[in-house]
Amino acid sequence: MNEAFYISATALSAHQAALDAVSNNIANVNSTAYKRVAVRFSELLTGPDQPASPAAGNAANDPVTTAPVSLGGVEAHADHIVFDQGTLNATGQALDVAVNGDGFFEVLGPSGQMLLWRGGTLEVNSDGYLAANNGMALKQLISVPQNASQVTIGTDGTVTALIGTNTTPTRLGQIGLAQVRDTSTLGNYGSGLYTATDPSSLQASTSGEDGAGTIIQGSLETSNVQLTDEMTSLLLIQRVYGANAQVLQASDELMGIANGLRRS
Helix, strand or coil: CCHHHHHHHHHHHHHHHHHHHHHHHHHCCCCCCCCCEEEEEEEEEECCCCCCEECCCCCCCCHHHHCCCEEEEEEEEEEEECCCCCCEEECCCCCEEEEECCCEEEEECCCCCEEEECEEECEECCCCEEECCCCCEECCCCECCCCEEEEEECCCCEEEEEECCCCCCEEEEECCEEEECCHHHEEEEECCEEEECCHHHEEEECCCCCCCCEEEECEEECCCCCHHHHHHHHHHHHHHHHHHHHHHHHHHHHHHHHHHHHHC
């Protein structure tokens, strides 16, 4: 394939992926505790009779980089999640929870796997356990009686409630937090949930201790998306996409001219 065609094609594909990522960030600007995705680009290198590969690796051991190489295009990586904290907004609702800090709530996924959650509105699921708003129970499996009222969550994660006509709060359990040593090991499960590809990077912690942050009842964390930054990125990506489309069109016209010369 003509090199200009290939380079333009990879650039169009990469910037389409970047456009999708930025558009998704903008769509979730009002989603509770949403973490924006940052797009990174890498050059693709090609050697003689070799497919394009990312421009990375040890030159002493990498056959792609030891052979004569040329620029083969660009690749987008839209998998870097930015875990900067959003603003905490007070709602006054007893089952709204947020983490002021770097910690995560742990919830039990549909297959029993452990998932991480930055908070939102809690609910009591069909099994009677305190759960995220998608029905997934918190790891601590805190059972809430049907006649419970005035649920209170302390800054240390202790959950209490009034049971029936009892005027003395009953302790139901304690919500813990998980710290992640390296957030780059987290994968996006969807719906505000994350998976730990390296479980050894997780550390169980108590709210308010060990630097995990503090559980805040009656508050929700906002998205960490900055709309002005995303709109700027969106415009830039669109411009670059258009420029590569023009290169592709010009290459096609030059190819047409060259073919015409061969026939004449």
